[in-house]
Amino acid sequence: xxxxxxxxxxxxxxxxxxxxxxxxxxxxxxxxxxxxxxxxxxxxxxxxxxxxxxxxxxxxxxxxxxxxxxxxxxxxxxxxxxxxxxxxxxxxxxxxxxxxxxxxxxxxxxxxxxxxxxxxxxxxxxxxxxxxxxxxxxxxxxxxxxxxxxxxxxxxxxxxxxxxxxxxxxxxxxxxxxxxxxxxxxxxxxxxxxxxxxxxxxxxxxxxxxxxxxxxxxxxxxxxxxxxxxxxxxxxxxxxxxxxxxxxxxxxxxxxxxxxxxxxxxxxxxxxxxxxxxxxxxxxxxxxxxxxxxxxxxxxxxxxxxxxxxxxxxxxxxxxxxxxxxxxxxxxxxxxxxxxxxxxxxxxxxxxxxxxxxxxxxxxxxxxxxxxxxxxxxxxxxxxxxxxxxxxxxxxxxxxxxx
Ligand SMILES: *Cc1c(COP(=O)(O)O)cnc(C)c1O
Numbered sequence: 001x002x003x004x005x006x007x008x009x010x011x012x013x014x015x016x017x018x019x020x021x022x023x024x025x026x027x028x029x030x031x032x033x034x035x036x037x038x039x040x041x042x043x044x045x046x047x048x049x050x051x052x053x054x055x056x057x058x059x060x061x062x063x064x065x066x067x068x069x070x071x072x073x074x075x076x077x078x079x080x081x082x083x084x085x086x087x088x089x090x091x092x093x094x095x096x097x098x099x100x101x102x103x104x105x106x107x108x109x110x111x112x113x114x115x116x117x118x119x120x121x122x123x124x125x126x127x128x129x130x131x132x133x134x135x136x137x138x139x140x141x142x143x144x145x146x147x148x149x150x151x152x153x154x155x156x157x158x159x160x161x162x163x164x165x166x167x168x169x170x171x172x173x174x175x176x177x178x179x180x181x182x183x184x185x186x187x188x189x190x191x192x193x194x195x196x197x198x199x200x201x202x203x204x205x206x207x208x209x210x211x212x213x214x215x216x217x218x219x220x221x222x223x224x225x226x227x228x229x230x231x232x233x234x235x236x237x238x239x240x241x242x243x244x245x246x247x248x249x250x251x252x253x254x255x256x257x258x259x260x261x262x263x264x265x266x267x268x269x270x271x272x273x274x275x276x277x278x279x280x281x282x283x284x285x286x287x288x289x290x291x292x293x294x295x296x297x298x299x300x301x302x303x304x305x306x307x308x309x310x311x312x313x314x315x316x317x318x319x320x321x322x323x324x325x326x327x328x329x330x331x332x333x334x335x336x337x338x339x340x341x342x343x344x345x346x347x348x349x350x351x352x353x354x355x356x357x358x359x360x361x362x363x364x365x366x367x368x369x370x371x372x373x374x375x376x377x378x379x380x381x382x383x384x385x386x387x388x389x390x391x392x393x394x395x396x397x398x399x400x401x402x403x
Contacts, residue, residue: 010254016204021320024203025287033190038205040110057101062091068224073351078371081379085221094386095245096127102213104131107194114138114193118182120147120175121311122154124198129163139163142182146173179289199242200319203290207319214248221381222252229379235260238383239362241312243319245385264366266308267335277306278335279318288317309338310358340365357386
């Protein structure tokens with residue numbers, strides 16, 4: 001008889017590495033700040049008052065627990081039991097607020113009253129500005145001017161919430177340039193400032209910390225599915241940008257080896273480099289923005305442009321824990337194209353009455369293929385990471401509909 005594999009512990013080592021992924025690749029001046037954040041963060045994990053305040057805010061402000069909704073029509077269509085984890089019902093419309101509130105509380109604990117953050121599409125910027133308004137923190141958001149032009153309503157939202165939005169003119173004037181500018185600010189103002197990274201990436205301890213704050217998704221889902229189905233699911237499905245909504249759903253299930261963990265990356269408009277953001281299907285090992293992971297880069301290490309119809313999945317690298325989970329064979333990753341994701345928007349809207357964010361629509365778009373690889377009546381949980389209101393105009397534009 002084959003012996004049962006030992007339970008898989010997905011935790012970084014003392015230097016923040018998951019196997020060869022993760023770590024810290026930052027200027028020397030940031031190491032003391034990262035050490036301080038790490039030490040204080042680890043303390044908050046067992047700090048009863050901190051955890052109580054976090055639970056209170058997640059409940060009374062964010063609206064948690066979010067429901068697990070049975071997708072009646074989709075289930076019938078695919079012959080599987082499909083459940084939707086409703087992060088679209090979080091205050092501000094997506095999961096990002098879970099992390100922004102957690103890190104905002106951490107900043108208060110550290111005694112840093114000034115917050116900086118980067119944002120691409122503006123979702124993390126809005127979540128951070130919201131948390132700062134709630135907690136009485138000063139907030140500055142860095143955003144590429146090209147993204148500011150494309151996402152003007154989110155820029156206005158952040159300003160309504162009292163945040164200062166700084167346009168970044170360097171490079172391609174998009175997310176990676178905003179990250180670089182935020183890091184530069186942090187190096188200069190580290191005594192007074194906490195940097196809230198928006199996904200499970202960057203230098204240690206961010207991938208760990210963001211994953212922990214998002215793990216509320218998987219903890220709730222696990223209790224909810226046990227109650228609803230009387231057992232664990234056969235598979236979890238989530239879209240993967242930096243990897244925070246997916247690792248948040250996956251993490252509480254990692255040691256349950258019978259549960260498949262399936263991440264869906266942005267397949268964009270084609271297979272050529274530059275036409276997608278599928279880091280695991282075109283990327284190679286490299287170092288980017290503070291961490292080692294898979295990176296979409298040229299043979300000589302130049303980070304390449306990416307494309308996705310959804311701004312939140314459009315990033316050249318991916319959280320290190322995902323790279324490791326894939327390497328050890330615990331999680332699987334596949335891709336969903338722009339066209340399939342758009343079909344996913346229509347499918348969920350028409351069958352279930354939920355317009356998903358374009359990011360989340362990648363998980364829906366991949367569902368038919370995933371179902372085909374499972375048994376009849378298999379139980380699946382799909383993470384609806386955000387609501388689609390923010391994307392309605394973009395969907396109309398892409399589909400050539402005048403509004
Ligand atoms: C930002 C965003 C994502 C992608 O980020 P992850 O860190 O991979 O979760 C997915 N869905 C929505 C709705 C987002 O706003």
